Amino acid sequence: MAEPVRLRFSRSLYAPASIARAAERFAAFGPSIVDAEADVLVLFSEVPERLRDRLPDEFSNHALFQTIVDAREQAPQ
Amino acid sequence: MSDVNGLTTDLGERRARFEVDESIYALDTIQGAAYLFLDRCYVFLDRPADRRVAVLLKAKGDADEATLEALAGEFANELLNQALRKAVGASNAKIREFILAKAFFSVDAPSSIDKLLAELDAEEMEPLEIPVPWEKSDG
Amino acid sequence: MTISTRLTTPLRVDPTALAPEVGFFRYGVVGGKVLLTNEGGEFHFLEQDRFDTFLRGKIDGEERVELERKGFFKTGLDIDRMAGRIRRKKSFLGGGPHLHIVVTTLRCNHACKYCHASRTDMDRVDTDMSLATAREVVEFAFGTPSRVLNFEFQGGEPTANFAALKFVVEHALEKNRYEDRELLFSLVTNLTLMDDEKMNFLVDKGVMVCTSLDGPEDLHNKNRGWIGKGSSYQTVSGWMEKFNQAWIAKGLDPNLFHVDALMTCTRDSLSRGREIVDEYVKRGIKSIHLRPLNPFGFAVNTWKQIGYTMEEFLAFYQDTLDYILELNQQGIFIQERQAAMFLTKMLTPDDPNYTDCRSPAGSGSAQLAYNFDGSIYTCDEGRMVAHMGNDFFKLGHVTGTAWNDIAKHPTVRAIAVASIQEALPACVDCVYKPTCGIQPLHNYMFDGDLFGQRPRSRKCQEFFGEQADLYRRLAEDTDGRVEKIFRRWTIQRSRPGTIPYPTEGSA
Structure with a gap:
């Protein structure tokens, strides 16, 4: 079995709830989320070989997108 | 390493990395700039130290050094523009709230602007609360 | 010439230069000039080298008077006029x-x-x-x-x-x-x-x-x-x-x-x-x-x-x-x-x-x-999404659904919330925000996400590009001929002969 694809996000920069929402969109790749102290770890266990390089980039963009959208929605205008 | 618009930028394969001082550019300013780049490249944020944000821009395809420098330069420039927008917003927050309240809540009584601004400060009002009066009230 | 559809601002600015009397504005570069817009629907073109002068509050003369009249300075701001303009721009809300x-x-x-x-x-x-x-x-x-x-x-x-x-x-x-x-x-x-x-x-x-x-x-x-x-x-x-x-x-x-x-x-x-x-x-x-x-x-x-x-x-x-x-x-x-x-x-x-x-x-x-x-x-478009098997945009039926049910329907509310520009990154800062709009169904159909107005969604590219082109033409219109044509296009003529009810003897 291939090693899971691992990503680490600083929770001071990426909102954990937003990462979770982003992970739902990537459900097909078998995400699981681990809360570490300063970071949130996301592991993808079902990633086809041809996508192993690209998935971290695409998911990271999506996680950042979701963090910013959620923050904007809640921010005073 | 190169200096791109005042940010020390590390250029690698398909990527440009630089660090931003969060005491100069607040996180929402960095996020505001980052958002505009999400369609063009991959954007990663990391925290190498307290009050420091590392920004890594990774090209979606092949990119030479000049392209990466230009990308980083554009990001650095956008940080300035985002900071300016934030300053404009902060400088005008109260007057905007007052104007919008007047526009949508029909504040009638003439009064000095200072008094009305003080009244607004005292109120707990959610900004830009746009009512939807087309709902019938008998529902 | 291609229409520039970049979202970032190609202007080097000094955020610390902002004078306290400068009012609220959004800005971008169009046709080689700096375009200012505000919530009242006013706009103004500044030469790029004047933008810094504007930020520092140092613009004077006729241009200062004009900028104050349009609400780009706090000094001389006619609050009632600005509020009235905003109310008029959003008058569709009560409809x-x-x-x-x-x-x-x-x-x-x-x-x-x-x-x-x-x-x-x-x-x-x-x-x-x-x-x-x-x-x-x-x-x-x-x-x-x-x-x-x-x-x-x-x-x-x-x-x-x-x-x-x-x-x-x-x-x-x-x-x-x-x-x-x-x-x-x-x-x-x-x-x-x-x-x-x-x-x-x-x-x-x-x-x-x-x-x-x-x-x-x-x-x-x-x-x-x-x-x-x-x-x-x-x-x-x-x-x-x-x-x-x-x-x-x-x-x-x-x-x-x-x-x-x-x-x-x-x-x-x-x-x-x-x-x-x-x-x-x-x-x-x-x-x-x-x-x-x-x-x-x-x-x-x-x-x-x-x-x-x-x-x-x-x-x-x-x-x-x-x-x-x-x-x-x-x-x-x-x-x-x-x-x-x-x-x-x-x-x-x-x-x-x-x-x-x-x-x-x-x-x-x-x-x-x-x-x-x-x-x-x-x-x-909601009907089309339903035809593809997704009833998210179905609000009810003509028998059994009251109007108030529609008005309070969670989907209607979600669409409204997802299209308030002030709550959307990039849209909130965009120089075209006062004249633009959002169609969340397009986001939903492209990205499966009602709330995600992507930076370069197809609709954003279209609206951004078209507005950039129109403002560019106005910026370059030194003799006013283009504006004159454009203003004719904004004239709405009603049809006075439309029959409101059947006439005697008609089928």
Whole structure:
């Protein structure tokens, strides 16, 4: 079995709830989320070989997108 | 390493990395700039130290050094523009709230602007609360 | 020249230079100048080297007076005027749905390559709206609060079930004897099932007709496959002329009463913008809407043949608009409808209330779509999503759903919240924010996310590019000739002869 694809996000920069929402969109790749102290770890266990390089980039963009959208929605205008 | 618009930028394969001082550019300013780049490249944020944000821009395809420098330069420039927008917003927050309240809540009584601004400060009002009066009230 | 659609601002600024007396503004670089916009719908161009002077509050003289008048400084700010302008710009908020799309049938005798309406073959009479349902549609529409009710007939091909169309018109006119709303009727039709009887009814009752005309005959017929018959173009041309003559015979102003047309831009259209405009001018049509293709519906399968990038579309748009302006300068009046919509926002205190370009969006609140079976949807795209198996945009049914249920429906609220620009990154800061709008259904259909207005969503690219082009033309308009033409495009003329109720002796 291939090693899971691992990503680490600083929770001071990426909102954990937003990462979770982003992970739902990537459900097909078998995400699981681990809360570490300063970071949130996301592991993808079902990633086809041809996508192993690209998935971290695409998911990271999506996680950042979701963090910013959620923050904007809640921010005073 | 190169200096791109005042940010020390590390250029690698398909990527440009630089660090931003969060005491100069607040996180929402960095996020505001980052958002505009999400369609063009991959954007990663990391925290190498307290009050420091590392920004890594990774090209979606092949990119030479000049392209990466230009990308980083554009990001650095956008940080300035985002900071300016934030300053404009902060400088005008109260007057905007007052104007919008007047526009949508029909504040009638003439009064000095200072008094009305003080009244607004005292109120707990959610900004830009746009009512939807087309709902019938008998529902 | 290409239209710059960059979202970042190519301007080096000093955020610490901002003087406290500078008012609220958004800005961007257009046509080599700095464009300022504000919530009241005002705009101003500054030379780039003056922008820093403006930020420092050091602009003086006539330009200072002008900037203060427009509300770009706190000093001299007329708060009542600004509040009044904002209230007027958002006056659509109190309205309720004015546009009621009635899908009389899904049957259609065309198979257009880009169709994104759900359609069925002509033998599928089970997809016709019954008269009982048509009655309930009218009752429901009159139960909504808008002073204006515009019944717009769509399909399929709506004239394939003319009985339902006729019933809606007659019942609405009768009901309006007691209601006194402003009633409008419009029919979107391919004209290939038209006959004299139908035409006479439509003309007599004041139903305005809009058809598709994609350009010269070969282009039109290539795009619009008329199943088993001859030239769609020839039939459309013939009926357009007959309708126009019928209105003239009634003594109505042909500038106001004529068949309108829409075109859809396919790959083949991109190199033929000028010919398409000439086709419209030849027929005396005063308005053309250069509509880009959306990769929805049939177009998903035919995209490789007929699709293009938004950059390609914007190049076509710019070149065709150049030609339209040339014609206007020669005294031939023809406007581009999308431009006219944006220009109304830019150059007048009003908002044209175009439901697909406002904030919050109008789906479910300014427009409703009634399917042949009486189901109510937020809009026609919502109906299409349902046809693909997703009922998210279905709001209820004409029997059993009250208007208040629609107004409070979570989907309607979600669409409103997802389209408030102040809550969307990038949109909140965009220089075109005051004149732009969001259509969350497009986001949903592209990305599966109602709330995610992506930085470069196709709709953002389209709206951004078009507004950039219009503002650029204004920035470069040193003698005011272009602005003069643009202002003519913003003039709305009502149709004084529209019959509000049946006349004595009419059918």
